[in-house]
Amino acid sequence: MIRNRRGVPLVISAPSGGGKTTLCRRLMEELGGIEFSVSHTTRASRGEEVNGVDYHFVGSEQFQKRIDGDEFLEWATVHGNYYGTDLASAQDRLEAGQDVLFDIDIQGGHQIADRLSDAVLIFILPPNMEVLEERLRGRGTDSDEAIAKRLKAAEDEIRSATGYTHWIVNDQLESALGELKSIVVEQRIRRRDRVEVIASVLGG
Amino acid sequence: MIRNRRGVPLVISAPSGGGKTTLCRRLMEELGGIEFSVSHTTRASRGEEVNGVDYHFVGSEQFQKRIDGDEFLEWATVHGNYYGTDLASAQDRLEAGQDVLFDIDIQGGHQIADRLSDAVLIFILPPNMEVLEERLRGRGTDSDEAIAKRLKAAEDEIRSATGYTHWIVNDQLESALGELKSIVVEQRIRRRDRVEVIASVLGG
Numbered sequence: 001m002i003r004n005r006r007g008v009p010l011v012i013s014a015p016s017g018g019g020k021t022t023l024c025r026r027l028m029e030e031l032g033g034i035e036f037s038v039s040h041t042t043r044a045s046r047g048e049e050v051n052g053v054d055y056h057f058v059g060s061e062q063f064q065k066r067i068d069g070d071e072f073l074e075w076a077t078v079h080g081n082y083y084g085t086d087l088a089s090a091q092d093r094l095e096a097g098q099d100v101l102f103d104i105d106i107q108g109g110h111q112i113a114d115r116l117s118d119a120v121l122i123f124i125l126p127p128n129m130e131v132l133e134e135r136l137r138g139r140g141t142d143s144d145e146a147i148a149k150r151l152k153a154a155e156d157e158i159r160s161a162t163g164y165t166h167w168i169v170n171d172q173l174e175s176a177l178g179e180l181k182s183i184v185v186e187q188r189i190r191r192r193d194r195v196e197v198i199a200s201v202l203g204g
Numbered sequence: 205m206i207r208n209r210r211g212v213p214l215v216i217s218a219p220s221g222g223g224k225t226t227l228c229r230r231l232m233e234e235l236g237g238i239e240f241s242v243s244h245t246t247r248a249s250r251g252e253e254v255n256g257v258d259y260h261f262v263g264s265e266q267f268q269k270r271i272d273g274d275e276f277l278e279w280a281t282v283h284g285n286y287y288g289t290d291l292a293s294a295q296d297r298l299e300a301g302q303d304v305l306f307d308i309d310i311q312g313g314h315q316i317a318d319r320l321s322d323a324v325l326i327f328i329l330p331p332n333m334e335v336l337e338e339r340l341r342g343r344g345t346d347s348d349e350a351i352a353k354r355l356k357a358a359e360d361e362i363r364s365a366t367g368y369t370h371w372i373v374n375d376q377l378e379s380a381l382g383e384l385k386s387i388v389v390e391q392r393i394r395r396r397d398r399v400e401v402i403a404s405v406l407g408g
Contacts, residue, residue, distance in 0.1 A: 125405050158402060166393045167401050179393055186390035189370045189383055197371050198362060201329050 007094040008187040009116045010034065010101045011109040013161065014124035015154030017135040019170040023124060024103055026173075027180050034099040034184070037090055040066070043081035056086075074104070074111035085112070099184065106161050113163065120187060122180065123164035127171040129155070211298040212391040213320045214238065214305045215313040217365065218328035219358030221339040223374040227328060228307055230377075231384050238303040238388070241294055244270070247285035260290075278308070278315035289316070303388065310365050317367065324391060326384065327368035331375040333359070 014020035028034045040056040042063050051057050058066075063082045066072060075084030085102060093100050094116075102112055106123075113119045126132040132154055136147045161167070166183055170176040218224035232238045244260045246267050255261050267286045270276060279288030289306060297304050298320075306316055310327075317323045330336035336358055340351045365371070370387055374380040 125401065128405055128407060155406060158405060162398065166390075167396055167398065168393065169401065169405065179389060182386040182389035183393065185383060185386035186370075189372065189387065192371055194366065194371065197329065197373065201332055201362060201373065202359060203332060 005191050005193050006118070007097050008099040008184060008191065009090070009094060009112065009119040010099060010184065011112050011119050011121045012101060012103055012124065013106050013109045013164070015126065015132065015157045016150055017132045017154070018124045018126050019173065020103065020124050022173065023170065023177055023180055024101060026177050027184070028101065031181055031184055034101050035093055037085055037100050037102045040084045040086060041081060073115055074108045076108060106157055110163050120166065120183060121164040122166045122168060122183060123161040124176070125158060125167060125169050127169055209301070209395050209397045210322070211301050212303040212388060212395065213294070213298060213316065213323040214303060214388065215316050215323050215325045216305060216307055216328065217310050217313045217368070219330065219336065219361045220354055221336045221358070222328045222330050223377065223380070224307065224328050226377065227374065227381055227384055228305060230381050231388070232305065235385055235388055238305050239297055241289055241304050241306045244288045244290060245285060277319055278312040280312060310361055314367055324370065324387060325368040326370045326372060326387060327365040328380070329362060329371060329373050331373055
């Protein structure tokens, strides 16, 4: 087993209903070696959310201290709550050769790309807006108005994802998953430690 | 089907006995859409070689004219014969979105990379020198002396392939083939025409 010189920072974004959650779960299960980046947030935990697994739940003061100390890879406010990604823990894992998956919106993805120049930016799209609408209706959680708002937001996101390096149209799940895996495998090959490869082949 | 903006220039090199021929054939059969770049040469055709399929067999004068006209992506002499890759026909196919496979030695690969900045340079290695020696002996075509010479050449090649972007250790054929496919699939995703993707999703 040849070590990677550095883990792959995988930024994955999609409009809601794009199928991102399923794809990320399958990717992590089937490839292995990918750690999910757990965000910090000031919002209260909901239902069965577990601290340290779904989010790191922290107070506003602690969050602000981290902003002031430039400790976030990216951060944002949504509906008055703060969300952020810890820089040091991501860097530590990447340096150790561990791939890290950032499940994040496009703005956050662009912020991460600014600080991690080797980040791979993957954007997952629905095949068309009709399918996206069906998926959102299928959830049965949103009103017509909320769905219309989400569709408009999705369109804006698709137009603003131009900085993303890899665009995957999630028409067939298995095919989209195959593409996602190829991106990670390619990165791992590219990052192999050449000195180790030569030593292992030539018997250094 | 989303078109690629530009085809992938795939440069594949390996020490002899590295398993390159089998891997390239399987890759082309199983992925499709990859054209093999046929070299020009001044050497005489052998056995069942077909002009235009195995090589473009040309005279020395015609070859020299092409060198003078800067018509080669790369060229070299081996045992007094000239070998070269036509620039225009490769460029035409790449511009048309067709992937092109260049099966070539490391020196030729580096020359191609100088002229095609988006070339992907793949180097295929044997798992170790003992396996390489077995493979060479298994062919039953080379003397002990010739095998010793090839092994030394392989070692030099491995040490000089540092410019190659992707190193694949061909230990298990299927696993090496999977890696090779991932590299091509990743490139195709990266090169997708964004304007076409957006139009197809949003119904341009």
